[in-house]
Amino acid sequence: MTQTLVASRHEPHRSDPKPARAVRHGRAVPFFVVPFGVLFILFYLLPIGYAIVQSLYTVERTGTFGPAREVFGGLTQYERVFSDGAFWTSIGRVLVFGVVQVPVMLGLALILALLLDSGLVKGRRFFRLAFFVPYAIPGVIAAIMWGFLYSPNLSPLKPVTSAIDFLSADLVLWAMANVVTWVYVGYNMLIIYSALLAIPAEVYEAAKLDGASQFRIAWSIKIPLVMPAIVLTTVFSIIGTLQLLAEPQVFRSFSSAVTSTYTPNLTVYSTSSIPNFNLAAAFSVTLALTTFVLSFAFLRFTSRRGEQ
Amino acid sequence: MSTHAPEKTRIKEPLLSRTGAMLVMAVCTLYFLVPIWWLFVGASKSSDQFTSTNPLWFADFDLFANISDLFAYRDGVFLRWMLNSILYTGGAALLGTVLAAMCGYALAKYRFRGRELLFNVVLSGVLVPATALALPLFLLFSKVDATNTFWSVFLPSLVNPFGVYLARIYATASVPDELLEAARIDGSGEIRTFFKVATRLMFPALVTIFLFHFVAVWNNFLLPLIMLSDERLFPVTLGLYTWNTQVNQIPELRGLVIVGALLSITPLVIAFLLLQRFWRNGLGAGAVK
Numbered sequence: 001m002t003q004t005l006v007a008s009r010h011e012p013h014r015s016d017p018k019p020a021r022a023v024r025h026g027r028a029v030p031f032f033v034v035p036f037g038v039l040f041i042l043f044y045l046l047p048i049g050y051a052i053v054q055s056l057y058t059v060e061r062t063g064t065f066g067p068a069r070e071v072f073g074g075l076t077q078y079e080r081v082f083s084d085g086a087f088w089t090s091i092g093r094v095l096v097f098g099v100v101q102v103p104v105m106l107g108l109a110l111i112l113a114l115l116l117d118s119g120l121v122k123g124r125r126f127f128r129l130a131f132f133v134p135y136a137i138p139g140v141i142a143a144i145m146w147g148f149l150y151s152p153n154l155s156p157l158k159p160v161t162s163a164i165d166f167l168s169a170d171l172v173l174w175a176m177a178n179v180v181t182w183v184y185v186g187y188n189m190l191i192i193y194s195a196l197l198a199i200p201a202e203v204y205e206a207a208k209l210d211g212a213s214q215f216r217i218a219w220s221i222k223i224p225l226v227m228p229a230i231v232l233t234t235v236f237s238i239i240g241t242l243q244l245l246a247e248p249q250v251f252r253s254f255s256s257a258v259t260s261t262y263t264p265n266l267t268v269y270s271t272s273s274i275p276n277f278n279l280a281a282a283f284s285v286t287l288a289l290t291t292f293v294l295s296f297a298f299l300r301f302t303s304r305r306g307e308q
Numbered sequence: 309m310s311t312h313a314p315e316k317t318r319i320k321e322p323l324l325s326r327t328g329a330m331l332v333m334a335v336c337t338l339y340f341l342v343p344i345w346w347l348f349v350g351a352s353k354s355s356d357q358f359t360s361t362n363p364l365w366f367a368d369f370d371l372f373a374n375i376s377d378l379f380a381y382r383d384g385v386f387l388r389w390m391l392n393s394i395l396y397t398g399g400a401a402l403l404g405t406v407l408a409a410m411c412g413y414a415l416a417k418y419r420f421r422g423r424e425l426l427f428n429v430v431l432s433g434v435l436v437p438a439t440a441l442a443l444p445l446f447l448l449f450s451k452v453d454a455t456n457t458f459w460s461v462f463l464p465s466l467v468n469p470f471g472v473y474l475a476r477i478y479a480t481a482s483v484p485d486e487l488l489e490a491a492r493i494d495g496s497g498e499i500r501t502f503f504k505v506a507t508r509l510m511f512p513a514l515v516t517i518f519l520f521h522f523v524a525v526w527n528n529f530l531l532p533l534i535m536l537s538d539e540r541l542f543p544v545t546l547g548l549y550t551w552n553t554q555v556n557q558i559p560e561l562r563g564l565v566i567v568g569a570l571l572s573i574t575p576l577v578i579a580f581l582l583l584q585r586f587w588r589n590g591l592g593a594g595a596v597k
Contacts, residue, residue, distance in 0.1 A: 027498075028414075028418070028497075028498030028499055028502075029414050029418050029420045031410075031498075031499055032410040032411060032413060032414035032418075032502070033410070033411050033414050033415075033420075033426065035407050035410065035411075036407040036408060036410065036411035036467070036472065037411070037426070039407065039463070039466050039467045040429075040430065040433065040467050040469070042463075043441070043445065043463060043464040043466070043467050044433055044436070044441065044467055044469070045429075046448065047441050047444030047445045047447075047448055048436070048441070048444060050444055050447060050448050051443065051444035051447065054444075054447055108336075111332070112332075112333075112336060115329050115332060115333065118329065120325055120326050120329035120330075121326075121329050121330060121333055122330070123333075127333050127336075127337065128584070129581055129584060130337045130340055130341055131336060131337075131340050132580065132581075132584060133340060133341065133344065133577055133580070133581070134340055134343075134344075135523075135580070136573060136576040136577045136579075136580040137344075137573050137576070137577075138526050138527050138529075138545050138573075139527055139529065140529055140545040140546075140548065140549050141545065141548065141569045141572060141573055144548065144549070144552050144565060144569055145343055145346075145347055145569060146343065147552075148350075148566070149343060149346065153359065154358075154359065154363065155363065156342070156346055156362075156363035156364045158363075182339070182340065182343070185340075186340065214325065235435075239435065239437050240437075242437075243437045243439045243440070245439055245529060245530050246527070246529040246530075246545075249529070249533075249549070250549060250552065252553075253552055253553045253555065253556070265439055265530060268443055269443075269530065269533065269534065272443055272446070272534065277443075277447055280443055281443060281444065281447065284440055284443045284444060287440060288436060288437070288440035291435070291436075291437060291440065292432075292435050292436065295435050296435065
């Protein structure tokens with residue numbers, strides 16, 4: 001009864017009605033589709049194509065001070081991307097970040113959603129709102145705020161921040177993980193909570209009559225049923241992690257440990273400000289492909305496991 | 309949602325579980341709200357008291373003086389940023405929602421050639437993150453000498469493939485074919501039917517799409533960062549970011565950043581809380597159908 005993004009991708013017709021005589025109304029279709037379609041082509045497909053083309057060129061100079069001209073360089077830029085240690089370090093860094101932060105964030109979101117749904121909690125509405133508030137705060141502002149909260153002399157947690165330097169090279173990645181978690185737990189909780197609400201009460205009526213505990217019901221009935229929602233939030237979180245930009249960019253003002261190539265997107269940005277657009281385009285394409293492959297692989301992996 | 313919840317509470321849970329649950333909730337509430345409380349308290353203090361008094365409680369309440377300082381700074385550039393943010397995010401989300409709704413509706417309600425292809429391409433677009441497009445967009449706009457303009461941020465922000473995906477689900481779920489057929493028999497044109505009938509049925513869903521779109525644009529930091537160099541075109545996030553990078557050189561900016569951060573999030577927090585039910589309904593329909 002639960003159908004997800006994943007499932008509908010494989011069987012798009014399943015829930016469609018049959019507009020039998022729809023052909024008759026075909027003339028209206030361009031009116032509906034063309035405006036979005038044109039913008040999608042211009043500002044989505046075209047840039048992707050253009051980035052790929054740009055990434056295949058290199059800039060050559062004749063002599064040291066000669067005029068620069070772009071020549072087709074084949075995969076030269078990609079060779080540079082693949083031999084760029086800092087870039088792959090940054091990919092590794094965001095992967096480590098994601099492997100820790102995504103499960104912590106989604107685990108917390110799941111626990112809070114289950115608690116809200118369990119009937120153990122009074123004042124559900126208040127808690128739902130309170131947890132969701134940080135989502136209204138854009139990453140840049142949240143990062144600025146937490147940057148101040150971490151700094152030893154301004155923080156309300158002075159005893160903690162004077163003992164532990166959250167902005168040091170060792171901890172700053174996790175300081176940022178906390179900012180991302182703080183912003184997104186409530187949002188993910190709401191997605192899972194909505195999925196829990198969609199489960200009809202009859203489903204666990206029998207379990208309750210048999211005297212199953214709340215924990216047992218959550219573990220054996222609720223979590224399997226909201227799995228599709230968890231998969232969806234995981235995919236969006238993976239995408240978000242690889243794209244990490246606003247938080248590290250802001251933290252550069254607070255901590256010298258955050259370099260200009262700290263995350264893949266920072267590398268794209270700093271390479272384009274050199275400016276070396278061809279190399280930056282190659283970084284961009286590589287990052288987009290990595291993201292696409294990882295989220296697609298995750299969707300595939302989970303949908304195959306679901307079929308078993 | 310309140311319809312089936314009370315049934316569950318009827319079964320008495322052990323006191324221990326209930327206390328434990330409330331404890332978790334209380335700790336999390338502190339975690340989520342204390343930083344915002346700190347921002348509010350901090351914004352109400354003069355710069356001396358900001359460092360010398362309890363960070364979580366008020367000293368002299370100087371919020372309004374601080375706000376007027378902020379508005380006066382550099383000929384009111386902050387207000388300009390706020391206005392820009394409203395235009396970029398509100399404008400793009402509003403128009404973008406209409407476009408996504410039209411496309412999603414057509415995908416749900418008409419059979420036409422290339423429909424499958426269109427849907428699959430749009431769906432793949434959901435997996436391409438907006439930040440990955442920022443640099444390519446910059447290169448394209450510089451080809452036509454249009455970087456550092458309002459349109460260079462506004463136009464790309466109109467496109468939201470996830471909105472089309474959601475609109476298709478919602479149109480399938482909430483607009484019955486019989487009703488469209490009836491409208492046709494009454495002689496209503498397809499376009500008229502969409503705007504007069506379908507959009508009304510889809511309205512709660514459209515609010516959800518709008519909210520998603522709004523947040524996506526609001527959070528897209530790389531695009532304005534790469535595209536804009538004229539500070540009069542900045543959205544408020546980029547503006548506060550640049551001030552924050554200068555805090556070490558110009559210490560007075562720190563107070564302005566804090567007051568500005570508070571002002572920039574206040575309208576959003578209020579709007580989000582008021583519109584929360586749309587989030588919940590929409591997320592439910594999006595994740596579980």
